[in-house]
Amino acid sequence: MSTTNELDVWRGLPALQQPQWDDPAEVRAVVEELAQLPPLVFAGECDQLRERLADVARGEAFVLQGGDCAETFAGSNADAVRNKLKTLLQMAVVLTYAASVPVVKIGRMAGQFAKPRSKPGEARDGVELPAYRGDMVNGLEFTPEARRNDPRRLLRAYHASAVTLNLCRAFTKGGYADLRQVHRWNQDFVAQSPAGRRYERLAGEIDRALTFMKACGANPDEFHGVEFYSSHEALLLEYERALTRVDSLSGLPYDVSAHFLWIGERTRQLDGAHVDFLSRIRNPIGVKLGPTTSPDDALALIEKLNPAGEPGRLTFVTRMGAGRVRDALPPLIEKVRQSGAPVAWICDPMHGNTFEAPSGHKTRRVDDVLDEVAGFFEVHRALGTHPGGIHIEFTGDDVTECVGGGHPIVEGDLHQRYETACDPRLNRGQSLDLAFMVAELYRKS
Template identity: 85%
Template sequence: MSKTTVAGELDAWRALPAAQQPEWDDPEEVRAVAAQLAQAPPLVFAGECDQLKDDLAAVVRGEAFVLQGGDCAETFTGSTADAVRNKLKTLLQMAVVLTYAGSVPVVKIGRMAGQFAKPRSNSMEERDGLTLPAYRGDAVNGLDFTPESRRNDPRRLLQAYHCSAVTLNLCRAFTKGGYADLRQVHAWNQDFVAGSPAGQRYERLAGEIDRALAFMKACGADPEEFHGVEFYSSHEALLLEYERALTRIDSRSGLPYDVSAHLVWIGERTRALDGAHVEFASRIRNPIGVKLGPTTSADDALALIDRLNPEGEPGRLTFITRMGAGRIREALPPLVEKVAQSGAPVAWICDPMHGNTFEAPSGHKTRRFDDVLDEVAGFFEVHRALGTHPGGIHIEFTGDDVTECVGGGHEIVEGDLHQRYETACDPRLNRGQSLDLAFMVAEMYRHTH
């Protein structure tokens, strides 16, 4: 296939309605930035994307579990070594608990190194009579409510690329350089268990992991997997100019890959079958995720499969359900049932965050830890009843001790929210709540199998 033909296919989305795109002042400036990004080195490699696809194929077969997590919206100022390390540390801790308690390999995917853009309900925001463009994430504009900060500035796409590169570089160094050593991560969990109000519940599990590690050591077993982990990056493929500029033709296969991340997903607000996002995703060879909210019909799910995975390639397509705790038990079964009947290889992941947001009396957007937990429980119940595989969880968390979601072991109440409410967008679980969740999900997984 000629280069011109491939480029034409990759640009077919331009003729379709593209939801949630910022209005840039100067199209010429956007073209100049896109041209610069098109020359920039890849952030990930096609071979790594294929490896993730193989790992997700194991999830489809019921042989692995996905843990996907990170910030709601990353910020340029948050791309520091400490912040990245704390998020990674929390994700690794959760993974150890899930791997051991569920006796299942865990595919670790960060919602990091690219999550710099957010869809918004309204394109404008008004405060005290002043109307400005809504904050769409650091890749588009700034959080400060001033005309300068809120200008949609395409040069920010270059900064998003550079921050993603820095974050990925740190993640690679941490996961390969001894920081992710299983014994070390387990020691962190012991610290958590000792200081957690819910710690007694986890003590038994921590003790079991201890004994398993001691047994391995006594046997002289010291597998390579103990010292480093495979870690993948993901973000919502929202800003199509950015994703298109970072799409490359793989020299091995001649196929196009979006080298901005290993996995990209299409959001609930951008999954229109005749829209630009689905068209663009259908052309790249990365693993693709699609968020499905409570209004999704079984026919919608089947149509998305036809568009995004017509060859039925295992590991290519993941459905990330975000129904809300009160709706998952009714809304999810028809989808899972229809897709299972079709025989299409799909990995199912639960996002228990996005359907459970509410506003506290203080005006803070928050989520109840119990609702998050209840949605995951509903997800497991549905899959257990249908005999299908609950393939993973997708959560928004931070490695810091923020006070953004209420509940959890260190009971955070609505009056505490103001203490450390630091998110640029949606409320995230803190480290303690994330680990509480991991132990509870591990128990649920154990009972499903």
């Protein structure tokens, strides 16, 4: 069990990607206020997710994790949250029904307000200002006032997360996520897209299956709600530490800002603050692994983050890029398999496939996203291991941020509805395209 002093070892270690605050006293006051606020999630929920991820590690379930690249405070409203949740539910229905696999649903929601950046500043027309680090730190508008790192935003992030989680719980437990609503989730712009029409046919099959089950005496109330879990990158350590509590039942520390937390590719140094801090909490955790990760790096992370070999504790989220996944991934999986460590493997096909269009927009080709997922499945199939899930950035809105898809967007369309605060996201039609492809790949694996 980690003591309070052990939870603060990270303070003496290199902590990358932390914002520079103007007033340390103001930061201390904010952190003290955060430490007195109620938990956003509960230890028992985190334990339940760890059990579900243990099923994934054993090859008995599949993870669907997704949401915004960077949430915004303005986006913490009922319509935006419902639309993202609708997308996740539709994808999960496709995977569950078409692939016949239990799906663990994790939102990249209710806390994804901070982003690592490759450069500390941003220049426009000869003016340089601090980089936008997410609404938890500063504002997107390119002005000195907006780009000031403001610690009071940590409190706004907490309250926006609470609002989002409250909405998610209401939608997933209050009947909106009822499996008998599958047609109603499709009554908008997606319905007339190729993916939407394909989904509608599947929804008809589900209706007939539910009618048959009811006739056989099955209880339809079993389909009333779904399990839903929250996640975000554990980037700003002052925020995560302030929201860490010792569970009254077990006496163990949990970071109650989210059910599932991950360490990013830029902050996974073995001797760094992020790895140390997450090694001391009881939540299920993940680590992003890029194409430069060596097999020994993977084993060292396992030893640091899950030395007891607890199933469901550790997930590796691979982000290799479509051109690298088939070469870079096999050595990692082989080495980890030989070690016997119980790791769940998830594919992030987004972050290795970003490029800049001639218009200056950051974008991704849907074909590259699909190809990386296909490569992920091919590698696991060849090695006899389990492709455990996907981790994607999407929105429930009809945006034009990624090019391609069944209802194709071309580079000249990007300006029409390019709304992301950071990286480009799949829209709902493109997300459904991906879900159908993943279902087909899973049946073959």
